[in-house]
Amino acid sequence: MMNILVIDVGTSSMRGILFDREGRILIQKRxxxxxxxxxxxxxxxxxxxxxxxxxxxxxxxxxxxxxxxxKRLVIDALSVTSQRSAVIPLDRLGQPLxxxxxxxxxxxxxxxxxxxxxxxxxxxxxxxxVNTVFxxxxxxxxxxxxxxxxxxxxxxxxxxxxxxxxxxxxxxxDYTYGSRSNLMNLRERRWDPRLLELFGIKSEELCPLLExxxxxxxxxxxxxxxxxxxxxxxxxxxxxxxxxxAVGQGAISEGILSIVAGTGAYLAVSCDHVPDCLPRELIxxxxxxxxxxxxxxxxxxxxxxxxxxLRNFYERPADYxxxxxxxxxxxxxxxxxxxxxxxxxxxxxAWNAGARALFANITLATTRQDLLKSLVEGIFLExxxxxxxxxxCVEISQVYISGGMTNSRIMNQMQADIYHLPLKRMKNxxxxxxxALLVTLVAxxxxxxxxxxxxxxxxxxxxxxxxxxxxxxxxYQNKRIQMNQIxxxxxxxxxxxxxx
Numbered sequence: 001m002m003n004i005l006v007i008d009v010g011t012s013s014m015r016g017i018l019f020d021r022e023g024r025i026l027i028q029k030r031x032x033x034x035x036x037x038x039x040x041x042x043x044x045x046x047x048x049x050x051x052x053x054x055x056x057x058x059x060x061x062x063x064x065x066x067x068x069x070x071k072r073l074v075i076d077a078l079s080v081t082s083q084r085s086a087v088i089p090l091d092r093l094g095q096p097l098x099x100x101x102x103x104x105x106x107x108x109x110x111x112x113x114x115x116x117x118x119x120x121x122x123x124x125x126x127x128x129x130v131n132t133v134f135x136x137x138x139x140x141x142x143x144x145x146x147x148x149x150x151x152x153x154x155x156x157x158x159x160x161x162x163x164x165x166x167x168x169x170x171x172x173x174d175y176t177y178g179s180r181s182n183l184m185n186l187r188e189r190r191w192d193p194r195l196l197e198l199f200g201i202k203s204e205e206l207c208p209l210l211e212x213x214x215x216x217x218x219x220x221x222x223x224x225x226x227x228x229x230x231x232x233x234x235x236x237x238x239x240x241x242x243x244x245x246a247v248g249q250g251a252i253s254e255g256i257l258s259i260v261a262g263t264g265a266y267l268a269v270s271c272d273h274v275p276d277c278l279p280r281e282l283i284x285x286x287x288x289x290x291x292x293x294x295x296x297x298x299x300x301x302x303x304x305x306x307x308x309x310l311r312n313f314y315e316r317p318a319d320y321x322x323x324x325x326x327x328x329x330x331x332x333x334x335x336x337x338x339x340x341x342x343x344x345x346x347x348x349x350a351w352n353a354g355a356r357a358l359f360a361n362i363t364l365a366t367t368r369q370d371l372l373k374s375l376v377e378g379i380f381l382e383x384x385x386x387x388x389x390x391x392x393c394v395e396i397s398q399v400y401i402s403g404g405m406t407n408s409r410i411m412n413q414m415q416a417d418i419y420h421l422p423l424k425r426m427k428n429x430x431x432x433x434x435x436a437l438l439v440t441l442v443a444x445x446x447x448x449x450x451x452x453x454x455x456x457x458x459x460x461x462x463x464x465x466x467x468x469x470x471x472x473x474x475x476y477q478n479k480r481i482q483m484n485q486i487x488x489x490x491x492x493x494x495x496x497x498x499x500x
Contacts, residue, residue, distance in 0.1 A: 002076045004440055005061060006433045008241065009050065009082035009159055011035065011102075011263040011304075016057035017433045018065060018075065021446055023457035025430075026073060027064040029057045036099070040356075041106045043344075044099035047088050050159055051166055055226050062228040077234040077444070078167070078219070081288075081436035082160035084180045084240040087138040089149045089156055094165060097149040101142065104300065104344045106132045108141035109353040115140070118198055119280075125195055127179065127186040127274060127284035131351040133298070136182035140199045153205065160237065161207050167235050168217025173207035175286040176239035184209070186284060186293075187274060212239035212288045213443025236443070238436035239288030242266040242296065247288050248435030249400035249426070250458065252450050256398045257390065259415075260431065261405035265299035265383050269394045281349050281389050288439045289450050295393060297386035301343040302379050303404040305357070308343065309375055313368055320408070326369045327376065327410045334475065335370045336361045338483055339378035340490075348386045352491065360486055376411060380418045381480045387419055400424050402431040416466040418480075420473035427462040434458065 001021050008015040012034055018027040031053035035045045058078070065073035085103040088096050101107075112130050115122070115137065119129045130137060135158060143150045157165065161173050178184035178191070183199060183206070185192035191203050210216065215234045224231035238244055246258040246268035253270060260266045271293050274284050283296040310318045338360045346355035359371065390396065399421050405411055406425055416423045428434075438453045447453035 002441070002444070002446055003074055004437055005058070005075050005078045006238070006436045006440075007054065007057065007078065007080045007163070008433050008436065009080070009163065010241065011083055014050065014053040014057060015433065016061050017430065018061050018073065019433075019437050021441065023434060023437060026068065027061050029060040029064075031056050035102050035104070041109070043102040043105040045086075045102055046099050047096040047162055050100075050163060054163055054166075058227040058229055075229060075233060077236055077440065078229070079236040079238045079436050079440040080160050080164060081238045081241050081244040081432055082158070082163075084158065084177055084242070085133050085135045085138070086159050087135050087142065087156055088159070088162050089142055089146075089153050090162075091152045092154040096162075097152055098142075098146060100159060101138045103133050105138065106345055106353040107145070108132050108137045111141045111144060112137045112353070115198065121194065122182055122198070123280055125185050125192050126182045127278070128182065129280050129351070130182060131347070132345065132353045133300070133347065134180055134182045136195070136199045136201065139201050143200055155205050155207070156201070157207060164216050164235055164237060167219055167223045169220045170217045171207045172210055172214075172216035172237065174210050174212040174214060174237040174239055176212050176243045176288055178209045179285040180240065186286070189286065210237065211290050211443070212237060212243070212286070213290065213439045236440050238439045240285075241432050242268060243285065243288035243294060244435030244439060245402065245432040246270065246294055246435065247438055247450065247454075248431035248433070248458070249402060250398075250454055251294070251400070252289065252454060255395055256400070257387070257396045258431070259383065259399065259401045259403075261302050261383075261401065261403035263302060263304045265302040265379065265403075267297045267383065267386050267390060268294040269390055269396065270294055271394065275393055277393055279389065279392065282393065288435060290443070295390055297389060298347045299341070299379065299382045299386065300345055300347050301341055305341050305343050305375065305379060306405060309372060313372075323372070324408050324410055327373055327408070330367075330369045330373050331410060331414070333370070335366075335374055336363070337366055337370055337374040338479065338486060339371075339374045340483060340487055341375065341378040341382055346487075348382055349389065355487070355491065358486070358490065376414060377418065377476070377479065378483065379405075380415050381476065381483055383415070384418050384476075384480055385484070387421070396421070398424065400426065400431075402426065412464075412466045416468040417472040418476045420468050420470070420477070422468065423466045425464045425466070426458065427464060
């Protein structure tokens with residue numbers, strides 16, 4: 001019986017869950033942290049914050065495993081899934097030269113605009129056009145605009161690569177992270193010389209790429225001493241958090257859509273190859289399942305925008321039961337207020353790092369509850385824009401939802417009405433960690449196929465279903481069109497191929 005410790009590195013916290021081979025949770029621990037939002041464009045976090053959280057989590061789980069039910073639980077492997085596009089420059093000794101430039105950071109906007117003239121080549125090779133979120137543009141910005149770090153640079157890493165280096169002493173990554181860089185040839189699954197030259201990055205400054213689910217090394221003496229984890233324990237890169245979340249929700253076969261409404265909202269549909277009809281408004285990434293791909297769309301602010309509103313307009317700590325009651329009390333009202341939820345720029349349809357949030361159509365009769373409802377609507381209406389883009393490529397047969405904003409019945413019903421699709425939510429919503437576990441067990445030959453593993457790990461999970469209200473869906477369709485029209489008027493541009 002294999003016991004796998006899954007480390008899930010999120011934007012606002014890190015989770016550690018010790019699973020057995022059948023997906024039962026044996027022990028879990030969480031550590032919170034928060035990026036430093038220094039300005040509307042500058043979002044950083046100390047690399048040490050992530051390592052400290054990792055040590056605390058592993059140490060706690062190792063201690064718990066030693067005491068569990070009077071017998072010692074063996075931790076057979078450690079598997080990592082993580083947020084994907086932050087960048088940390090390291091010197092030749094492996095020390096960070098500056099804080100992690102987080103995925104929300106848009107200081108590279110000018111560099112990316114300059115690179116956009118090569119979008120035809122970048123899209124053809126990497127599966128997406130140049131954007132501020134992907135790591136390649138952040139690396140190019142560091143080289144151009146951070147001379148002290150650039151002069152001492154030995155290697156660029158993202159957060160999971162940094163943590164795996166601290167655990168094993170070696171550098172490695174997997175294809176899921178490479179496909180979020182604008183630097184990897186998507187079809188050939190290797191760093192592409194033409195893209196590296198365009199962005200000004202050397203191949204030796206990047207980590208070697210492996211299949212997700214690969215063993216990248218074993219726990220070294222230093223990490224074993226810090227945590228109590230046995231030296232020599234295999235360390236596995238399971239893949240990016242959104243790729244793993246899609247797998248954990250069953251987005252294994254084509255047509256199954258996974259929506260994770262966390263700090264940002266992430267939509268992913270599995271596909272067996274890079275689609276010939278791939279539109280530029282979507283992203284094609286490598287799946288966490290070997291040899292497969294996902295079509296992906298993002299909304300950059302989801303629960304982070306919701307949390308911003310609660311911090312500023314509600315008492316602390318937030319009373320979520322009260323907030324849900326207030327949303328329910330105004331849900332049937334046809335409120336005219338419209339919110340464009342672009343607190344960190346816009347990604348759906350066309351990347352626009354300069355877009356900002358907007359509250360519109362507010363009158364003296366508008367209440368705090370109305371604004372809260374309109375903000376949540378705006379987030380999900382932008383998700384709906386992304387769904388329509390995905391539907392142009394793939395016929396969507398099922399939709400699974402998870403993430404922090406799916407813990408509310410009224411918000412889930414709102415999503416079903418806005419998307420005009422029936423939604424399913426697994427009661428055990430650990431989609432990311434379950435996906436990482438599934439990838440690890442299949443790669444380690446504990447299960448022969450992903451389908452077999454999913455049935456074993458998730459087949460008994462209770463599923464909640466939300467059916468759309470057709471009348472509300474029509475009202476929301478009109479409100480979505482209105483929101484898109486406001487965006488176009490403000491920025492005096494067409495936001496890509498926006499669905500009507």
